[in-house]
Amino acid sequence: MFSSATRTALPRTATRAFSASARAKAETLVFLETKGDSLVPSAANAITAAKKVGGKVTGLIIGKDEASVKPAVDRAKKMGLDALLVRTSPALEHALAEPTAPVFAELVKKGGYTHFAAGHSALGKNLFPRVAGLLEVQQISDVMSIQDENTFTRPVYAGNAISTVKSTDSIKLFTVRASTWEPAQEGDKEAEVDVKEAENVGPEWVSEELVKSERPDLATAPTVVSGGRGVKSKEAFDETIIPLADALGAAIGASRAAVDSGYADNSLQVGQTGKVIAPNLYVAVGISGAIQHLAGMKDSKTIVAINKDADAPIFQVADIGLVADLFEAVPELVKKVEEAKK
Amino acid sequence: MRPTPPSWLKLLVPVKRTVDYAVKIRVGPKGVETKGVKHSMNPFDEIAVEEAVRLREKAKDAIEKITVVSIGPAKASEVLRTALAMGADDAIHVETAEDQVVEPLAVAKALKELVGTESPDLVIMGKQAIDDDSSQVGGMLAGMLGWPQANFASKVDLDAAGKQVTVSREIDGGLETLKMQLPAIVTTDLRLNQPRYASLPNIMKAKKKPMKKLKPEDVKADFTPRLETVDVKAPPPRQGGAKVESVDEVVAKLKEAGVL
Numbered sequence: 385m386f387s388s389a390t391r392t393a394l395p396r397t398a399t400r401a402f403s404a405s406a407r408a409k410a411e412t413l414v415f416l417e418t419k420g421d422s423l424v425p426s427a428a429n430a431i432t433a434a435k436k437v438g439g440k441v442t443g444l445i446i447g448k449d450e451a452s453v454k455p456a457v458d459r460a461k462k463m464g465l466d467a468l469l470v471r472t473s474p475a476l477e478h479a480l481a482e483p484t485a486p487v488f489a490e491l492v493k494k495g496g497y498t499h500f501a502a503g504h505s506a507l508g509k510n511l512f513p514r515v516a517g518l519l520e521v522q523q524i525s526d527v528m529s530i531q532d533e534n535t536f537t538r539p540v541y542a543g544n545a546i547s548t549v550k551s552t553d554s555i556k557l558f559t560v561r562a563s564t565w566e567p568a569q570e571g572d573k574e575a576e577v578d579v580k581e582a583e584n585v586g587p588e589w590v591s592e593e594l595v596k597s598e599r600p601d602l603a604t605a606p607t608v609v610s611g612g613r614g615v616k617s618k619e620a621f622d623e624t625i626i627p628l629a630d631a632l633g634a635a636i637g638a639s640r641a642a643v644d645s646g647y648a649d650n651s652l653q654v655g656q657t658g659k660v661i662a663p664n665l666y667v668a669v670g671i672s673g674a675i676q677h678l679a680g681m682k683d684s685k686t687i688v689a690i691n692k693d694a695d696a697p698i699f700q701v702a703d704i705g706l707v708a709d710l711f712e713a714v715p716e717l718v719k720k721v722e723e724a725k726k
Numbered sequence: 727m728r729p730t731p732p733s734w735l736k737l738l739v740p741v742k743r744t745v746d747y748a749v750k751i752r753v754g755p756k757g758v759e760t761k762g763v764k765h766s767m768n769p770f771d772e773i774a775v776e777e778a779v780r781l782r783e784k785a786k787d788a789i790e791k792i793t794v795v796s797i798g799p800a801k802a803s804e805v806l807r808t809a810l811a812m813g814a815d816d817a818i819h820v821e822t823a824e825d826q827v828v829e830p831l832a833v834a835k836a837l838k839e840l841v842g843t844e845s846p847d848l849v850i851m852g853k854q855a856i857d858d859d860s861s862q863v864g865g866m867l868a869g870m871l872g873w874p875q876a877n878f879a880s881k882v883d884l885d886a887a888g889k890q891v892t893v894s895r896e897i898d899g900g901l902e903t904l905k906m907q908l909p910a911i912v913t914t915d916l917r918l919n920q921p922r923y924a925s926l927p928n929i930m931k932a933k934k935k936p937m938k939k940l941k942p943e944d945v946k947a948d949f950t951p952r953l954e955t956v957d958v959k960a961p962p963p964r965q966g967g968a969k970v971e972s973v974d975e976v977v978a979k980l981k982e983a984g985v986l
Contacts, residue, residue, distance in 0.1 A: 513866045514868055541857055546960070552952050603898055650917030682964055685985075686983045687966065702967070704976055706972075717976060
């Protein structure tokens with residue numbers, strides 16, 4: 385086989401297609417998630433995964449009406465897609481599963497798509513199983529890599545094992561783990577956009593009380609600062625972790641110990657039973673690094689650990705480990721990060 | 727048939743027996759080694775059972791029955807006993823062969839069949855099983871039944887008289903609140919509640935609670951896997967362990983790595 389250097393030198397199309405027949409046959413539809421009027425960052429990663437299948441790739445954007453998704457459409461059509469579908473209906477405004485899933489199922493069936501992809505975000509996780517139920521296919525969740533048009537790898541047991549599965553379904557429905565795919569870049573080529581009102585919209589839904597936080601979301605944030613038991617109190621958590629997160633523009637996470645002790649909210653727990661994340665930068669402060677915690681963050685690109693116990697297991701996975709008292713090191717780090725940004 | 731007041735509701739709680747969350751799993755030549763490894767109820771399902779029991783504690787007589795169901799090998803009955811000890815009324819065990827892989831689609835189909843026979847008003851289940859991490863069954867079942875769904879619930883308010891349920895659900899970047907007419911499906915997130923421990927007297931009582939045994943044929947589900955597992959590997963180990971001496975070095979390394 386090729387050496388890795390040769391392989392990267394090949395044109396993109398040659399590396400992503402598996403065989404001439406696969407290229408001719410596969411037709412992938414990829415749902416592009418939007419928030420407000422723009423694409424969410426992970427949509428670009430989903431496009432890359434869809435292209436890896438080989439064959440034609442069609443994007444799909446949904447919204448209340450054409451105007452509400454225009455910026456997202458303008459961006460998506462330049463991202464190397466072969467075509468872009470926009471389906472609108474007032475009922476699709478919040479992309480709730482009930483009205484949306486029938487629209488998706490119908491599009492896939494009528495369009496003759498062999499593959500349907502989306503990001504493994506809260507939205508993708510909510511929508512896709514319902515579509516899978518309607519189409520009666522076995523969905524493949526959280527895909528990390530694609531070997532051929534039928535064969536996918538995905539993490540099981542909270543990322544402690546990587547499973548390769550071959551699908552026998554005629555339609556492959558899958559969600560992709562954003563952090564393992566490079567985002568698709570904007571180019572000069574523009575995909576043709578087909579805008580229509582959505583057919584077969586399910587019953588409309590009552591949505592209310594959408595609470596939004598200003599801080600980046602833990603599951604998708606590129607940078608995460610987490611505190612553990614070593615932070616010692618809720619006050620200390622707020623005084624050390626929050627300023628560091630602010631300085632880095634990061635989401636806040638916590639270990640189970642910190643959550644159980646009431647330092648941080650349950651929703652911030654990173655680990656096997658909390659959120660499994662893979663940001664570019666993960667800063668673990670006062671976290672020893674129990675296996676359950678590591679399961680939730682060990683795929684992060686760069687891990688920084690600050691802990692006063694030099695033997696803490698977290699140092700075995702940290703790229704940058706600092707043995708120090710967090711109450712001294714963190715404020716100093718905040719100051720220096722802010723200086724570095726200027 | 728005895729007369730049933732219109733507000734009496736039935737709850738169905740599917741639970742799964744999984745490798746205990748505290749176990750450090752090992753990947754052998756045939757995949758993840760599960761023989762002789764401690765198993766327990768999937769943590770998210772424990773939360774679902776707890777929520778069902780709490781809903782009844784609040785709604786009292788309005789909830790007629792909480793039925794727990796598990797699809798799996800003989801030992802899955804152990805997690806059903808645990809659920810009964812936590813406060814469920816009766817259990818259904820669809821017993822499969824020891825090594826049978828039951829995919830989420832098959833589980834959803836079997837549950838659809840059971841929904842037909844048990845006619846629950848609300849199905850509460852975990853948002854995902856911690857072994858296959860698929861996070862699919864709730865949505866698939868809702869799609870098959872055409873019922874409304876609220877995944878990743880962090881708060882559930884049941885209006886038994888009005889046959890409505892209001893659910894706050896965790897979404898990326900916040901919470902969303904949905905109001906649904908029953909029958910409906912709710913899947914539970916970690917923050918919904920803190921499951922209780924079953925007390926010894928309740929564990930003893932649970933032994934006397936009814937458990938119906940069914941075979942896969944009884945739920946008309948085809949358990950043939952749609953996904954063939956090609957292989958299972960341990961993830962590549964991480965090269966860590968680089969320690970630095972000062973905060974300045976941390977900042978310098980971060981700049982070097984291009985994250986600052």
